[in-house]
Amino acid sequence: MKISCRNAFISDPEIHAARLLLSEKIPSTLLFTKENKEKVIPLKLGVSHEICPARSFYLPDPSLPKAHILSNGNYSIMVTDRGTGYSNNKIVNVTRWREDSTLEPYGMFFYIRNVDTNTVWSAAYSPLNIIPDQYETVFTADKATFKQLDNQIETKTEVTVAAGDNVEFRRISLKNLGQKLCVLEVTSYFEVVLAPQASDVAHPAFSNLFVETEFQADKMCVIANRRPRSDRRTDDRPAHKG
Secondary structure, X not given: OOOOHXXXXXXXXXXXHOHHHHHOOOOOOOOOOOOOOOOOOOOOOOOOOOOOOEEEEOOOOOOOOOEEEEEOOOOEEEEEOOOOEEEEOOOOEEEOOOOOOOOOOOOOEEEEEEOOOOEEEEOOOOOOOOOOOEEEEEXXXXXXXXXXEXXXXXXXXXEEEOOOOOOEEEEEEEEEOOOOOOOEEEEXXXXXXXXXXXXXXXXXXXXXXXXXXXXXXXXXXXXXXXXXXXXXXXXXXXXXXX
């Protein structure tokens, strides 16, 4: 009697006991493991000496402004080395903006006035476009900083975006380097849009009609909002026509 090799192989008691394993399919996904695992090196706590990358500019570029973006993923700010720029989120523009590198009159500006001498200048090169005695713009990953010296007054403006909220911060520090005391007046200015960029570009004057501002004395702030175009509409989206 002839016995095939296959039957002889299966007839072995040890192989026969594991015969079900031979029927299993080869897995389509394989996981390879290393025989020698990497050593885990504990983190050394201490002062980090890593240098944060930064870009510095000492004079505004008249032909091609240097731009910088600050964002938390939803709320974003764009600023240039002149101090112009815009603020927006994924839905609407907060401030007005046009791509005009010649005039570039859009952004959030701060005017500074010496009450005693009635001298006026801005916290950055724009919008007055007057080169100060000293000027420096520093762009880092977390903020934009404008430093300048005008009329013996040192001005430092810091711009940043909050990590967890749709909020931007602009802090101005003033230092008197002169020998006389002075009273300074700071006035902020920007054009509120609260609408998509395409809608504001198409009808800017019409879009301004629906922006309302309100001063709240208890909180010492100005609140701006966009009202609907009609009492029966809750937004500014165009009506659907069948």
